[in-house]
Amino acid sequence: MEFSHIDKDGKAKMVNVGGKADTKRTAVAYGKVTMRKETLNAIINDEIPKGDVFTVAKVAGIMAAKNTSSIIPMCHNIFLTGVDINFESKIEKEKGIVEIFARVNTIGKTGAEMEALTAVSVAALTLYDMCKSVDKMITIENIYLMEKFGGKSGHWRREDESLHNNS
Amino acid sequence: MEFSHIDKDGKAKMVNVGGKADTKRTAVAYGKVTMRKETLNAIINDEIPKGDVFTVAKVAGIMAAKNTSSIIPMCHNIFLTGVDINFESKIEKEKGIVEIFARVNTIGKTGAEMEALTAVSVAALTLYDMCKSVDKMITIENIYLMEKFGGKSGHWRREDESLHNNS
Amino acid sequence: MEFSHIDKDGKAKMVNVGGKADTKRTAVAYGKVTMRKETLNAIINDEIPKGDVFTVAKVAGIMAAKNTSSIIPMCHNIFLTGVDINFESKIEKEKGIVEIFARVNTIGKTGAEMEALTAVSVAALTLYDMCKSVDKMITIENIYLMEKFGGKSGHWRREDESLHNNS
Amino acid sequence: MEFSHIDKDGKAKMVNVGGKADTKRTAVAYGKVTMRKETLNAIINDEIPKGDVFTVAKVAGIMAAKNTSSIIPMCHNIFLTGVDINFESKIEKEKGIVEIFARVNTIGKTGAEMEALTAVSVAALTLYDMCKSVDKMITIENIYLMEKFGGKSGHWRREDESLHNNS
Amino acid sequence: MEFSHIDKDGKAKMVNVGGKADTKRTAVAYGKVTMRKETLNAIINDEIPKGDVFTVAKVAGIMAAKNTSSIIPMCHNIFLTGVDINFESKIEKEKGIVEIFARVNTIGKTGAEMEALTAVSVAALTLYDMCKSVDKMITIENIYLMEKFGGKSGHWRREDESLHNNS
């Protein structure tokens, strides 16, 4: 078992990717936030203009994606060619659910998995922050990598993807 | 239903807390990371010196806690009097599980919930990053606020805390 | 004539405010952005949901206000108790005009003028960035301090305030 | 009318530039700061060594140019090959005027307009900050893009450039 | 022997200072940079306007002092009431020597030692960067804490201070 972030003596290091080729790479991450259904309704119904809370969360997620290498110690600072974050919301089993999808594109020697996961996490934290005054039971659940393209390992897609279709 | 982060027109704002008193406040957040049991074993057994991966994740979480107001748009920049992050790991139902507990202390006009949640999230993302070369199925689950002390609302503890005792 | 940021030898320094009292302080800054009227119409009419461009600009301005001491070399890092940014738009003399008002509150030993001015500037730059693909002639005009409260000098209001009522 | 930063549903996004070619690009931005003539004289005459205030403003502008993608939400993080900022000062109609010119070079898939405009804005804010203790009427005026080279649209120069030759 | 940054299990933590009193505190740090005498002469003689290189280094040091808690993992984010950095240069034993003195003031629960030391280090690195194209043998030497005031331990001054009077 070989950890690329850990050297022979088990000490942390930032992996040298200088020998890797520049390729187009995409990573898609997923996250789910659950809350009281009243909280979600307040966000999406007419009193609270739809999109504003989500826009703040989206901006936070995009900025965090660009800032990932300052947040995650062993991440390379890479040039992101594009970042997109989308939200889907629904009421299910009496709970409000917001699903977050972040797609990050790069051209370079390392993938953008951590950037996509960081974007989802920070978007989720921002939703939490925007709504925590009315709901202390908000929970961030099931953040993971859904899919990636490019690089030596090529296309990969998480098999148990049903996870993000059911709460 | 009143959202403190959203003004009368539904536009985002950063709440004015100038009228609140300075009190000692503590927030404790929880997070869970699941992985293949082989991944966890590799981290905690003798080949890989115990603590190193966790130390990197802890440093990342502490630095993120201090940086929360730069990551979460509507968070106040507050003085943190202390940050502590602990990890507990176990094998359960053939999966490796790492539980993360972040305790953040502050003295001020707003609580440190977002700082504790950000610390947990970034520590979890760092674990993910350190191990992703050997395990693409790592999942960050169940990040939420466990407990808070201080401020006008005083002590609060999440009731369904069993959540973080079972995978 | 005595510049508080420049010492006796004319060298830059960061002023020592340790002897000042903690008081509630507010600063209000103003900025104006002009563009083609078609650009403004596209932002505010139905094709482009009103508020989204402004929400992104507001989030950028609020985050910049909190980050002012990392951007402006001699600014103190202060605790902001609140930040609010508002936009007013109109068509005047065949040009689209967006006026930006940033109000920043703090309790401390120095005022929040630079935070309010930075919030306005970054909100203006973000409007520029969001619209530059359709309008290269956008101009940021007339950024200045409108009003301040608190501190030793007390209330102050810019006299020629008509500036920000006429284009 | 098509805004590159806004998707079909009017939601903000960070544009994907992965399909664009790498070319040398240059952007030149302009800004003007007006102040009392006594303030300008104090900066440039012998009591205050010429250049010090301008050097602080230049350093702030250069650092901000490099940091633009952390300040402006939808800006790409790009590699800047060079940044230069120059100041020209004069007394005109009894007012002190400082003109700021920022030239930013990059090689990449997107231009450096926002970097040049951010450099000018932050240099102007820093001049403001350095002098605000003696002059509350300082105004930042007329920040705009003067000229750009490279990229698909090639050379572009603002036509009403007389703007930055007269106060 | 008790390390305040290391808990009972030897794991890193950010110390809780919530029980400490707010007091005025000052820290003074020292650093020395040696270079070829030609390099120093070029900086300080007439060809290169005196002060410019030093001003850039001073600005970098002041900004780093404010940013210390983002650079040093276990440092508290504190409010600095003032930062001042001074340089003294001389030719000694055929080498050019620049001595750097950073004084940082704060009012709070922890001292500003790390802020003063970080200011000196970054000012020294900036001198290095500004001059490295003409001198690869520049060396940063003898960075340490000279003196501190305030806090429970009161006044302290390094005894072997002769260190910073002789090269």
Added chain:
Amino acid sequence: MEFSHIDKDGKAKMVNVGGKADTKRTAVAYGKVTMRKETLNAIINDEIPKGDVFTVAKVAGIMAAKNTSSIIPMCHNIFLTGVDINFESKIEKEKGIVEIFARVNTIGKTGAEMEALTAVSVAALTLYDMCKSVDKMITIENIYLMEKFGGKSGHWRREDESLHNNS
């Protein structure tokens, strides 16, 4: 004598490297930290798990390397392909000595000298911070560039390297 960071008028600028070729470059920097021998023993003996203090210092150094262009004003923001930091410790002449070696790799138009030097400096400052509660006499000594590869000037190695073999 020509300083690449200073223009014809002696004003600071950020050099334009747009005409340089992309090459693989490596920089190795060295630093030494001295402390009481009891302090070093406490770090490396069994009471304090070996590696933890060093791991925190390593993480800090790696993160600082990536952040160099935000810390050093005239440094280009470059893509680092790898960063590694190692520590060697010994007791010599009754003092504890920690030697720090940072190796930074990049592919680009400018070298990574400043990144390597910044990594060493911040790792040293972090050691200082972790141990300062038990030892006020810690001194950071002799930070310099040991070796560099790549770029127009090719391989270079500091001749008086004996410096870092003897205290």
